[in-house]
Amino acid sequence: MPKTQKDNLFDLVKSLSKSEKRQFKLYVGRLGVNEDAKFMTLFNVLEKINSYNEEEILKTGVIQKKQLSNLKAHLYKQILISLRLSPSHQNVRIQIREQLDFATILYHKGLYNQSLRILDKAKIQALANEEKNIAYEIIELEKVIESQYITRSISNRADELTIEAKDVSRLNVLTSKLSNLSLQLYGIFLKKGYVKNDEEYQIITNYFNDRMPKFDVNELGFREKLWLYKAYLWYSFLIQDFKSCYKYSLKWVQLFYQREEMIHLNPVFFLRGNQYLLEALFYIKDINRFKEALEKLEQVTAQKDFPRSENIDSLIFLHIYSHKINLHFMEGSFERGLSIIPEVHAGIKENAGTIDEHHIMMFYYKIACLYFGCGRNKECIEYLDKIISNKSLQMREDLMCFSRILNLVAHYEAGEDYHLDRLIRSTYKFLIKMEDLYQVQKEMIKFLRNLGDIYPHELKSEFQKLHDRLLPLEEDPYERRSFLYLDILTWLESHITGRSIPEIIRAKANIEN
Numbered sequence: 001m002p003k004t005q006k007d008n009l010f011d012l013v014k015s016l017s018k019s020e021k022r023q024f025k026l027y028v029g030r031l032g033v034n035e036d037a038k039f040m041t042l043f044n045v046l047e048k049i050n051s052y053n054e055e056e057i058l059k060t061g062v063i064q065k066k067q068l069s070n071l072k073a074h075l076y077k078q079i080l081i082s083l084r085l086s087p088s089h090q091n092v093r094i095q096i097r098e099q100l101d102f103a104t105i106l107y108h109k110g111l112y113n114q115s116l117r118i119l120d121k122a123k124i125q126a127l128a129n130e131e132k133n134i135a136y137e138i139i140e141l142e143k144v145i146e147s148q149y150i151t152r153s154i155s156n157r158a159d160e161l162t163i164e165a166k167d168v169s170r171l172n173v174l175t176s177k178l179s180n181l182s183l184q185l186y187g188i189f190l191k192k193g194y195v196k197n198d199e200e201y202q203i204i205t206n207y208f209n210d211r212m213p214k215f216d217v218n219e220l221g222f223r224e225k226l227w228l229y230k231a232y233l234w235y236s237f238l239i240q241d242f243k244s245c246y247k248y249s250l251k252w253v254q255l256f257y258q259r260e261e262m263i264h265l266n267p268v269f270f271l272r273g274n275q276y277l278l279e280a281l282f283y284i285k286d287i288n289r290f291k292e293a294l295e296k297l298e299q300v301t302a303q304k305d306f307p308r309s310e311n312i313d314s315l316i317f318l319h320i321y322s323h324k325i326n327l328h329f330m331e332g333s334f335e336r337g338l339s340i341i342p343e344v345h346a347g348i349k350e351n352a353g354t355i356d357e358h359h360i361m362m363f364y365y366k367i368a369c370l371y372f373g374c375g376r377n378k379e380c381i382e383y384l385d386k387i388i389s390n391k392s393l394q395m396r397e398d399l400m401c402f403s404r405i406l407n408l409v410a411h412y413e414a415g416e417d418y419h420l421d422r423l424i425r426s427t428y429k430f431l432i433k434m435e436d437l438y439q440v441q442k443e444m445i446k447f448l449r450n451l452g453d454i455y456p457h458e459l460k461s462e463f464q465k466l467h468d469r470l471l472p473l474e475e476d477p478y479e480r481r482s483f484l485y486l487d488i489l490t491w492l493e494s495h496i497t498g499r500s501i502p503e504i505i506r507a508k509a510n511i512e513n
Contacts, residue, residue, distance in 0.1 A: 009072045010052040012079055013043065015310065015353065020086060021047070027082040038063055039075040092129045092265055096122050100138055112145050119145075127168075129265060130223040132175070136168045171224060177213040178227035184211070185234035194240050196438070196478050201239055208235045222259055226252065226269065233276055240477055245280035253277050253293075263300070267307040268315065275319045282326045283484060287509060290330065294323050314354035317347040325366045329487075332505030334373030341367055361387050365403055369486075372406060373501050377414035381407060401441060402486045404430055408448050409491065424448055440482035443469055460496060467492040 016024070028040055041062045049056050058065060084094065099122035106115035119138050126135035143161050185208070195201045212231070220228065229252040236244035252273035256263050263270045274297045281290040300306060301316045321344055328337030344363055348355060368383035384407040387400070404427040411420055428445055447466045454462050470489055473479040483489060487505070494501050 007052040007072075009076045010046055012076065013046040016079070017310070020083065023086050024079060024082040027085065028078065038067065039071050039078065042068075042071050042075055043079075092125065093131055093134070096126050096129070096131055096134050099125075100134065100141070103138075103141065107141065107145055112148070116142065116145055130221055130262070132168050132172055132221075132223060136165065136172055139165045139168060171219070171221065174213055174215055174220075175224050175227055177211075178224065178231050181208070181211045181213075182227055182230040182234055185231065185238060189234065189238055194478075194481060195238055204235070204238050222255060222262060225255055229255070240481055242280055242283040245276065246284060246286075249273060249277040249280050264305070264307055267312050271301075271312070271315045271319055275323075278319070278323045278326070282323070282330065283481075285330060285509070287327075287330050290323075290327065294320070294327065310351075310354050314351035317351055318355060318359055321347055322362070322366065325363075325370065328370065329366075329373070330505075330509065332373070332502040332509065334370050334502055337370045338374065341370070357390075361390065362399065365399060368403075368406065368410075372410055372413075375413075375500075377410040380410045381414065381416075384410065401431060402482075405441065405444050405448075406486055409486075409488075412448075438482045439476075439479055440470060440473055440488070443473075444488065463492050463495045467496060 024043070028037070041060060042057065045057050045060060046052075054065075054068065057063060057068065063071060099118055103115045103118040103122065106112075106118065119142050123135055123138045123142070126132070126138060139161060143158075143165065146157055146161060185204075188204070188207075192200075195204055208231075215224070215228075229248045233245060233248040233252065236242070236248060253270075256266075256270045256273065274293065277293055278290060278297070281293060298320060301320070321340065324340055325337060325344075328334060328340075344367065348360055348363065364383045364386050368380045368387075371377070371380035371383065384403050387403045388407060408420070408423055408427055411423060424445075428449065431441060431445055443466065447462070450462075467489060470492070474483055474489060487501075490501050490504050490508075493499070493504050497504070
C-alpha cells in the first residue's frame with residue numbers, strides 16, 4: 001500500500017470551512033485580475049482531491065512541475081492573509097498587532113505624533129488584556145520615536161518610558177521562567193511518567209524548587225498567575241498529589257471567571273484548566289464538586305458568545321464527553337453510561353480531523369470499562385482489541401498495560417478461557433518489557449498466571465488473598481493511581497461478596513439505588 005503524501009498546503013486547504021473558502025475566493029477576486037491566476041487553479045484542484053497527489057495537480061496542464069513549489073508557497077501565503085482579514089479570526093491580540101504595524105508605517109513616514117497616539121492606545125489595550133510581550137514592543141518603539149522626536153508635552157516622558165519598559169520586561173522574564181518550568185515538568189511527565197518512589201519524588205521536588213523564580217505575588221497579573229498555577233499543577237501531577245492538583249487547577253479556572261474577557265482571548269487555556277480540574281476531582285473521587293464543575297463547563301461552552309473554531313469544538317467534545325463517562329464510573333451507573341456511546345462515536349467522526357488517535361483509543365478504553373462494569377464482557381473485549389491490535393500508534397505504556405490486563409479479566413469473566421493461557425503469555429511478555437512495573441500490575445499478572453492451577457472451590461479464597469495483598473496499595477501514594485485505570489478491588493469484592501460491581505461502587509460513594 002503506497003504511503004500517503006503529507007503536505008502543509010493541502011492540510012491548510014482541507015482545514016478551511018465553507019465560509020473561509022468563500023472569503024478566500026472573494027479576497028482573490030477583489031481586483032478581478034486574479035480569477036484565472038495559476039495559484040487559484042491550484043487551490044481549486046486541492047479543494048477537490050481527497051489526498052495530496054502531485055500527479056493529479058500536474059494533470060491539469062496549467063501548472064508545470066518547475067512552477068509548483070513557488071505556486072504552493074504563494075497560495076499558502078495568500079490563504080493566511082485571507083484568514084487574517086476574516087472577522088472570525090479577529091481577536092484583541094491581532095488587533096493590537098495591527099495597530100503596532102500601522103504605527104510603524106507612520107513612524108517611517110515621519111508622522112511621529114500620529115504614530116505615538118496609536119501606540120499609546122495600543123499599549124493601554126495590550127496591558128489591559130495581559131499582552132505584555134506586545135506591550136514591551138510598543139514601549140520600545142515609543143522610546144525610539146521619542147529619542148528622535150521629543151514631544152515636550154510631558155517633561156519626564158523619557159523617565160516614564162524607561163520605568164514602564166523595566167516593569168514590563170521584569171514581568172515578561174518572570175512569565176518566561178514560569179512557562180519554561182511548566183513546559184519542562186510536562187516534558188518530564190511525558191518521558192518518565194509519575195514518580196514511583198521516594199528517590200524520584202526528591203529529585204522532582206529539588207528540580208521544581210531550584211527552578212521556581214522569586215516573585216512578589218502582589219505584583220502578578222493574570223498571565224503570570226496562570227503560568228504559576230500551571231507549574232504547580234504539573235509538579236503536583238508528577239508527585240501524584242491530587243489534592244494539590246485540585247487546588248491549583250481550581251485557581252487556574254477561577255482566574256478566568258474573575259476576568260471573563262480572558263475566556264474569549266484564551267479559550268484553549270480555559271478549556272485545559274477545566275480539563276485538569278475535572279481530572280483532579282475524578283482522582284480524589286469528589287462526586288459533588290465534579291458534577292458542579294462539569295455542568296458549569298457545559299453551560300459556559302454552550303453560550304452563543306463562546307469562541308468557536310474546529311479546534312475549540314473538538315476540545316469541548318473531548319473534555320466534556322471524557323468526563324461524562326468518568327462520572328458514570330464514579331456513580332457506578334454503567335448501564336446508563338452505555339447510552340453515551342453513540343454520541344461519542346458521532347463526536348469522533350465529526351472531529352476526525354482534529355482529534356489525535358491516542359485520544360480516540362482513550363475513548364475506546366473508557367467504553368470498554370463501561371461494558372465491563374455492566375457485565376457485557378464480549379463488547380468490552382471488542383473495544384480493547386481496537387487498542388491492543390493498533391500497531392501504528394505509540395500510546396502511553398500505562399494505558400496499553402491496563403488494556404491488556406482488563407482484556408485478560410474480561411476473557412476470564414466471559415468464560416472464554418480456551419485461549420486464556422496464550423493471552424496470559426502474550427500479556428506477560430508485553431509487561432516484562434516495561435520498566436518499573438507497579439506492584440499492582442505485578443500482583444495481577446501473578447494471580448492471572450496461576451488461574452489455571454486453581455480449583456473452582458478455591459477461587460473465592462484466592463480472590464480474597466489477592467484483595468488482601470492489593471488493599472494496602474490503595475493508600476500507597478505511588479501505587480494508588482493504578483486503581484483509577486482499573487478498579488480491580490471492586491471486581492474482587494464482587495466475586496468475594498456476590499454483589500455486582502455497580503452495587504459496590506454506589507455503596508462506597510453513598511449513592512442510593
